[in-house]
Amino acid sequence: MSALTKYKNIIATVLSLLLISGCEELEPIPGQPWRVSVVTPSFYPIKITQAYGVNEEQDWTMPLHGLAQTMRESELESVRTVFPDYDGFGFPISRLTSARGRQLGSANKHLPDSIYIYWTSLINMRFFVTKYDLPQKVKEIMSKGVSFERYDGSLGSCFRTEFFFGMLPNGKAKVWLMGCDQLIYLAELDPAREKDRDQNGTTADEYRQGPTPTPQRVQQRGIEAGVSTIPIPWEKVGKVYSRDAVELLSEQ
Template sequence: MTNLAVTGGQALSVLKKYKKTLITLITLFLLIGCKENEPLPGEPWTVSVAMPSFYPVKITQAYGVNEEEDWTILLHSLSQGLLISEMKNVVGMFPDYDGFGIPINPLTSLKGRQIGAGTNHTPDSIYIYWTSLINVRFFVTKYDLSTKVKELMAKRLHYTRSDGSQGGACYRTNLFFGLLPNGKAKVWLRGCGQLIYLAELDPAREKDRDQNGTTADEYRQGPTPTPQRVRQRGVDAGVSTVPIPWEKVGKVYSQDPVELLSEQ
């Protein structure tokens, strides 16, 4: 009898442990299911950067961060700001471009893609470390994605063909930044033939050197210092770029009509 009692007690204890384990597993599955059921874009998100031709920038680091999922993803292909911002590249898309405004088009901007295979899980924040080359100032831009912006990115739409019929599926997953020489940034969400204005940001931080450790004095050294090369663009165009005419710099050039976030 004693042996049977011990065996029965042990069996009861094991059953209790299995019950606790089963409840834990069910809870985890429910949490995972809720997470998977959250709206996610059907394609990886990207970041684009545009700048005035007369006020180009250099991106030294950019990445997205998701706090809840505990990841940071670096972005690449954002280093050729001087080249992409040349007037000859922009006027091909915008014939009336004056060199001061922000040209928003894939051919006049840098497109940062996620390093690796990429994820369609949206970041909570985007960080961009950059240098305004005409005045050699170093800025950090931070943009926090709201729930509404994440929902817009996850919404499946369809392209509209020229005849008005419905085309293939698309997503608005391109976060588009326009960077200005005082450190301010304008942010749009682009995709599916839409350009949605999200915010104007002050710099999150101004630094004394770029992310590579290069100081302003180093940018100004050499036979053709970077600020001198940048100012030459205005000289060649026959216009004055210093002091900065702020009433011209904020203008946006886009083939897509600019919509407001409040209208979505």
């Protein structure tokens, strides 16, 4: 092989490596790991049986630990310590009123393409699967740091990396992105699927017979509060309670 040919091969290899490196840098990677939180109206709690993120290109599935039961976090008196005027029907969006999921194993800053949540509506014993596909714009927002001034006067960066899912007893869900004193409304989702049992194989009859909170026990919340929760007053359900103003994705 001539010296000129070797030189051309070296140049081609270097250019290929630079191209690969440039593509990797273009991939949105937040400065903090992504998280998922779930909130429900206090009168319509749910149970989560499985949650995970999927990245198709990198071929991984990341389970989320901690997203299981929202009964305790959604108790009316507990929520009112954060939002004193909470009516029990809306979404109380706060880290203090939600079930919060974190990744298993080492922190993975690479974003998923989709997030799946399998859950049971305890007021009517219906089993849903919620799927959220992350748009490219959302990935870019999550990967972009927002500057802020620390108490000592130095500058730092924060990242908007926490998804909040609000679940309703008809299977619909709303999704927000939280971080840096912002709450950005992303989408309203129809259930991706409705099943005849939860992800553990437990049926509605087994829920009613076992130690898991039954529809009657859930309805007791409304009875104790002196309000009617059945039939569901849809005109009241879904109001957002948040310390941060709700912004739209189109405004970002």
